[in-house]
Amino acid sequence: MPTALIVLAAGKGTRMDSNLPKVLHRLAGAPLLWHALRAGAALEPDRTVVVVGHGAEAVTAAAREAVPEAAVVDQGTPRGTAHAVLAAAPALAGFSGDAVVLYGDTPFLSDETLQALKAARARADVVVLGFEAGDPAGYGRLLMDGERLLRIVEEKDADPAERAIRLCNSGVLCAEAGLLLDLAGAVGSDNAAGEFYLTDIVAIARARGLEATVIRCPEEETLGINTRAELAAAETAFQRRARAAAIAQGVQLPGPETVFFAFDTAVGGGATVEPFVVFGPGVTVETGATVRSFSHLEGCHVSRGATVGPFARLRPGAELAEEVHIGNFVEIKNALVGEGAKINHLSYVGDASVGAASNIGAGTITCNYDGVFKHRPEIGAGAFIGSATMLVAPVRLGDGAMTGSGSVITEDVPAGALAISRARQVTKPGLAARLMDRLRAARARRG
Ligand code: UD1
Numbered sequence: 001m002p003t004a005l006i007v008l009a010a011g012k013g014t015r016m017d018s019n020l021p022k023v024l025h026r027l028a029g030a031p032l033l034w035h036a037l038r039a040g041a042a043l044e045p046d047r048t049v050v051v052v053g054h055g056a057e058a059v060t061a062a063a064r065e066a067v068p069e070a071a072v073v074d075q076g077t078p079r080g081t082a083h084a085v086l087a088a089a090p091a092l093a094g095f096s097g098d099a100v101v102l103y104g105d106t107p108f109l110s111d112e113t114l115q116a117l118k119a120a121r122a123r124a125d126v127v128v129l130g131f132e133a134g135d136p137a138g139y140g141r142l143l144m145d146g147e148r149l150l151r152i153v154e155e156k157d158a159d160p161a162e163r164a165i166r167l168c169n170s171g172v173l174c175a176e177a178g179l180l181l182d183l184a185g186a187v188g189s190d191n192a193a194g195e196f197y198l199t200d201i202v203a204i205a206r207a208r209g210l211e212a213t214v215i216r217c218p219e220e221e222t223l224g225i226n227t228r229a230e231l232a233a234a235e236t237a238f239q240r241r242a243r244a245a246a247i248a249q250g251v252q253l254p255g256p257e258t259v260f261f262a263f264d265t266a267v268g269g270g271a272t273v274e275p276f277v278v279f280g281p282g283v284t285v286e287t288g289a290t291v292r293s294f295s296h297l298e299g300c301h302v303s304r305g306a307t308v309g310p311f312a313r314l315r316p317g318a319e320l321a322e323e324v325h326i327g328n329f330v331e332i333k334n335a336l337v338g339e340g341a342k343i344n345h346l347s348y349v350g351d352a353s354v355g356a357a358s359n360i361g362a363g364t365i366t367c368n369y370d371g372v373f374k375h376r377p378e379i380g381a382g383a384f385i386g387s388a389t390m391l392v393a394p395v396r397l398g399d400g401a402m403t404g405s406g407s408v409i410t411e412d413v414p415a416g417a418l419a420i421s422r423a424r425q426v427t428k429p430g431l432a433a434r435l436m437d438r439l440r441a442a443r444a445r446r447g
């Protein structure tokens with residue numbers, strides 16, 4: 001049966017206390033919406049429809065970045081989750097199959113749960129994903145008769161007995177697409193919030209003689225984020241799982257609670273990540289590499305056997321080949337560092353290439369930005385760059401080239417050549433001592 005995914009992402013998220021649309025708040029380096037779309041991708045949907053409203057432009061851009069072929073529809077002013085589903089109707093024209101509704105603020109659904117949801121459609125017309133809540137406050141409650149779902153009541157509309165129910169609505173549901181739209185169209189807004197509740201489709205379906213049922217999943221999968229506190233709790237939950245997954249995969253992680261992963265961090269088994277390392281998006285670390293403490297990595301690749309840090313910063317486009325050594329207080333951005341090259345101390349290498357087995361001395365800086373243009377310094381293989389060399393790009397250094405410490409290199413250095421560019425040293429015998437005597441005498445006169 002073909003599947004359409006409808007992801008609701010129009011809500012304002014007033015309780016986030018922020019101008020940013022709720023679904024664009026970041027979890028593990030990616031907008032909440034991405035997590036929801038990634039979860040939904042497990043269903044291999046034939047169509048994906050994202051319903052936007054509040055902050056439509058930015059939310060559309062985020063949706064398209066994650067799923068380029070997604071249809072994005074604008075709900076206009078959000079008037080409730082049923083109203084949002086109806087907004088998806090034009091994008092579902094000509095589709096026949098099941099529709100699965102996900103919320104953009106619910107990032108942790110597992111593949112197994114979504115598969116189970118679809119499979120349960122064999123037993124009922126409407127399948128709702130429920131969970132036993134530790135604290136059900138704020139959630140819709142599921143009113144059951146055995147395995148039959150009778151209706152869903154929102155917290156605001158629930159009486160005390162209904163509020164005592166712990167089985168809650170995750171928001172995720174599945175029904176045949178045409179039926180879903182039909183039921184959503186029949187929903188009214190006569191409730192405490194004055195909204196069109198998607199949850200009302202259950203009672204409407206029952207009144208039409210249709211069947212609804214519930215499948216259950218662990219609460220942590222359905223965490224819906226409405227507040228910053230919930231976002232922080234979700235981050236904690238994500239990190240706990242990412243650390244456990246890394247350890248299970250054979251990554252050596254001696255201080256797991258201090259290492260922070262992004263949604264897409266890939267660390268090979270047999271790699272070591274020391275305490276207090278932070279990964280931004282887009283990082284791959286191969287097996288046998290070591291990332292030492294207090295390093296920050298994003299958008300970069302660390303090959304087998306390379307070491308990074310402590311206190312290193314790898315920015316987007318940093319590509320380290322095998323056995324590269326990046327030491328303390330080194331920043332690498334958009335640069336290819338060849339096999340076995342060493343950049344061990346206090347350097348900035350940006351928009352550059354460094355050949356294999358080169359040694360970049362302490363305090364070397366690629367001066368690649370003239371205020372308007374970025375230029376690209378290129379360093380050949382086996383080069384030896386003296387400490388505190390300034391490489392003023394565009395500049396090329398050939399294989400085996402050397403620079404003297406403290407040089408400011410503004411011209412190309414051919415292969416095998418040594419370039420020194422600094423003032424010649426002048427030494428004045430005894431002058432330091434005489435100068436100090438004079439200064440001390442001046443201080444004595446002042447008292
Ligand atoms: C909703 C459910 C509730 C469930 C809870 C689970 C309804 C009426 N209530 O409540 O039963 O327990 O989720 O987290 O469905 N959205 C739109 N357009 C709108 C309104 C909302 O796109 O007009 C989107 C929001 O961006 C959000 C999602 O739908 O991603 C859920 O909306 P939200 O306002 O957070 O619903 P809850 O009050 O949490």
Ligand code: CA
Nearest residue numbers: 105224225226
């Ligand atoms: Ca919510």
